């Protein structure tokens with residue numbers, strides 16, 4: 001399984017790299033995690049655990065999952081590397097073309113995060129269950145100051161939608 | 169002869185290694201391999217280890233609108249294909265392309281062969297404007313125009329006439345903006361995408377310099393989303409051209425709306441009304457092409473030139489709004505207006521069609537009537553994706569509603585509502601039927617041959633892929 005994730009991960013990095021380089025995708029991944037690519041190679045070499053940042057995810061069932069990630073990795077990177085199984089998470093593989101890596105933070109953590117770009121807000125605006133402290137996981141880079149942070153995966157609320165659109 | 173079928177029977181444990189020790193699998197088939205089909209399959213495979221999922225797809229190639237809808241300059245969106253490919257390669261999942269359900273095999277035949285059937289065949293038709301002149305040369309549905317530039321085999325012959333200055337797009341959703349971008353974007357950008365070669369050639373000779381995107385309601389009801397609007401605003405070589413009067417009461421309406429609508433409207437207002445800064449002004453001065461929204465207008469008639477052959481303009485009814493917010497209604501004022509144009513593309517929505525007389529279908533909503541994905545009054549039949557909800561929503565929306573449908577299937581399996589006590593033949597009997605009917609399915613590894621060939625051809629010309637444009641050619645490569 002780890003191999004699958006690594007392969008996927010490499011494909012993803014390559015795709016993302018391609019996107020970034022192409023003149024077409026002008027607004028891909030602006031700002032955040034420009035170090036993502038480098039830190040992947042660098043990160044696997046220096047696996048000194050004291051360097052790592054602890055992240056707590058709360059999944060859709062309310063369970064807490066504690067993992068570690070390298071500074072510079074995005075939260076989406078951490079989820080992919082650790083093979084965390086959040087259904088449908090990260091559909092566009094971190095290229096700011098969907099909102100499926102939506103995460104919700106506590107107020108104090110939210111304030112510590114790098115400022116949000118217009119492009120991230122544009123995609124966030126399509127997220128289910130948007131809150132005042134929502135961000136996209138692919139745009140949040142780990143830093144030492146985020147040690148112990150909690151990130152909640154929002155429930156999918158399509159059931160609610162369904163009763164609105166008259167098909168239920 | 170049906171290699172795809174035999175191979176899958178091996179890996180599903182039907183033939184070869186003994187399948188006897190474990191209870192026989194629950195066999196589910198999914199019709200359509202767009203996001204709905206793949207996300208439904210993904211969730212089913214994950215939820216229970218005893219489920220086998222077969223995906224039947226009409227075309228020799230998978231992925232539905234991700235391949236044939238998503239704009240060529242949005243390659244990031246197509247990353248979902250990586251996850252779909254993982255699903256297709258799952259040992260309990262099999263892909264049968266080149267099988268047209270409803271024609272090559274009926275839904276009731278599938279119901280006999282499988283414990284459960286999930287309809288995920290999308291929305292292949294389009295809503296029509298229902299106005300005079302809709303059938304004139306020079307009027308196209310966005311569905312066909314998009315299919316043409318994205319290489320949908322059935323739209324290959326469209327060859328739209330782009331020899332006019334002004335194009336009118338009716339409807340203001342994201343599809344309308346995709347079409348506007350393709351008409352206006354610099355070729356240096358498009359040439360590096362997977363847009364088809366015939367489309368590139370037609371666009372090289374295109375005379376279109378001005379695109380008007382017309383909506384029946386106002387700026388605060390616009391259907392597109394902000395990312396796509398921002399792309400228009402920043403589209404190199406173009407400048408926006410709006411009518412200030414259309415925005416008269418907009419700031420007032422902004423106060424109490426949710427953040428997404430608010431940000432979208434603010435960007436719209438800024439683009440339409442604000443005096444641009446020096447740099448932006450310079451950019452706009454250099455632009456050779458323009459685009460703009462027009463609001464409160466409904467089409468009444470498309471009319472032709474004196475010879476009656478080519479279109480020369482469109483007559484629009486001027487509307488006013490009754491009510492406010494998302495639910496506001498356009499009502500006629502009685503006033504009429506004409507706009508000269510040589511190309512009309514109607515982008516007022518896609519539409520699902522019934523697939524088989526035995527399957528319930530709501531002709532008004534153009535969906536299969538369902539409760540949480542369970543087709544009403546049809547045990548063992550489910551639906552997901554655009555067929556279930558109507559033709560709106562991004563891939564993430566389709567994903568969520570497909571997971572919901574899969575949850576319903578799993579619930580029914582768990583509760584026994586979906587009876588799996590009798591063994592079903594699954595693809596074994598369907599493949600036999602197809603063979604009798606001389607239909608040869610395309611397997612996922614056959615598709616991978618097509619994929620390799622397309623990528624190879626693309627590499628030679630600096631594109632991510634050069635799509636094969638006809639079913640015949642796809643089949644030839646798949647079977648080479």
Ligand SMILES: Cc1cc2nc3c(=O)[nH]c(=O)nc-3n(C[C@H](O)[C@H](O)[C@H](O)COP(=O)(O)OP(=O)(O)OC[C@H]3O[C@@H](n4cnc5c(N)ncnc54)[C@H](O)[C@@H]3O)c2cc1C
Pocket residue numbers: 199200201202203204205224225226227230231232233234236237238239242245267268269270288289290291292314343346518523552553554555560561562563564566
């Ligand atoms: C022009 C356009 C651009 C879009 N761009 C974006 C975008 O950039 N980002 C985004 O998030 N969303 C986008 N969307 C929305 C997205 O494409 C849809 O949400 C999604 O594709 C719907 O999935 P579906 O599986 O229900 O339908 P489809 O994707 O249409 O899949 C249906 C599949 O069923 C097959 N089929 C049909 N009839 C039969 C039959 N009789 N037998 C067997 N198979 C059959 C079809 O060939 C097709 O493969 C776009 C939509 C359009 C129309």
Ligand SMILES: NC(=O)c1ccc[n+]([C@@H]2O[C@H](COP(=O)([O-])OP(=O)(O)OC[C@H]3O[C@@H](n4cnc5c(N)ncnc54)[C@H](OP(=O)(O)O)[C@@H]3O)[C@@H](O)[C@H]2O)c1
Pocket residue numbers: 295297338339340341342343344346383384385389390391392393396466467515516517518559560561562
């Ligand atoms: N980049 C992307 O993410 C992307 C790209 C393409 C498509 N998509 C998604 O795919 C879905 C389908 O897109 P779409 O553009 O086809 O549909 P849409 O978003 O529903 O827009 C349809 C447009 O047509 C208008 N319309 C409908 N019926 C009409 C009529 N009878 N007369 C005049 N106007 C009429 C609507 O106006 P009213 O509001 O007045 O009804 C609206 O402006 C959307 O959810 C879209 O977001 C996403």
